[in-house]
């Protein structure tokens with residue numbers, strides 16, 4: 001089993017703990033850059049390739065700035081996410097606006113930024129014209145293959161998903177917007193999430209490429225880009241292997257040769273990966289407040305599912321390291337929980353771990369995507385700080401922890 005590694009030594013973490021109260025998320029800049037470079041390298045056969053980092057995974061401008069330096073754009077789905085992209089200087093085709101159930105004001109903001117707009121429904125063509133104005137010269141649609149693809153537990157079955165245009169609508173949509181003067185076109189889908197099977201991603205590319213060839217012929221349009229979406233998985237469990245990016249890249253390249261080249265199409269290939277880029281490079285550091293023996297043994301920590309919701313939401317596994325007890329036998333079985341008045345506020349259920357005592361520090365792995373970002377204030381729980389471990393090993397706070405004042409900030413005084 002490949003051991004789960006940490007980007008800092010125990011001594012380094014002890015020093016960080018002297019300055020920063022728990023809980024906090026800490027992100028490893030070197031690791032984030034490494035993942036970004038690996039993705040770019042895998043697709044370097046396509047000069048137009050760009051990953052639009054899904055901002056929702058880790059919505060912090062300091063991280064977006066790093067990713068922009070690595071050549072990435074931003075995939076946004078709300079006004080504040082568009083504003084985050086703007087804070088690091090992104091404009092125009094550096095921003096992909098892939099939203100659903102979209103308010104007119106957000107389309108308007110995206111249009112003003114000259115972001116690439118990806119419509120989620122055929123009715124949004126009229127909605128856009130009526131409420132925002134002229135369609136942008138470059139337009140993309142999100143495709144939902146329905147029963148043609150199977151999906152997985154996180155994203156669900158495509159035919160039950162609220163996203164995208166159906167097979168019966170998609171060609172018609174391009175014909176309509178072409179008629180209305182749109183000149184450049186993109187095509188998008190997102191049907192997998194946290195997927196570790198390379199073939200599944202390749203299959204998605206094959207499906208989209210063959211669809212693009214069909215649409216191109218029927219609607220008489222060319223495609224500027226094809227957006228394969230996100231969904232590349234990461235090995236949350238120690239026994240899982242990381243994705244083989246070369247295999248994916250090879251499969252996508254072959255699919256391009258098989259479906260797009262014969263149709264005379266040469267679109268850029270783009271992706272919208274979030275989790276793959278930052279997920280493995282975040283750690284939630286939390287201290288043990290109590291060890292309790294009820295019908296089960298409980299480790300109660302100072303973080304809650306308000307800091308990391310994935311285990312409660314999907315039953316997701318997050319590996320846990322007990323600082324300084326890495327080599328001790330894992331012979332005690334615990335539920336590791338937060339303090340919410342919700343019994344699903346658990347980071348691990350019946351997990352074998354070394355003997356834990358109050359005051360121990362736990363490091364919860366792989367919290368760099370959909371971790372802090374999913375936080376909430378239920379039960380008056382305040383969100384934690386976010387720290388960045390720089391490449392020179394210094395630590396920079398990139399978001400402070402919330403205080404009760406933040407909790408009261410939106411209330412009208414009595």
Ligand SMILES: *Cc1c(COP(=O)(O)O)cnc(C)c1O
Pocket residue numbers: 054056057075098190193194229230231232272273274275276369
């Ligand atoms: C969430 C999301 C992504 C990113 O998914 P990851 O699993 O983080 O790669 C990309 N595109 C859309 C439209 C999304 O909703």
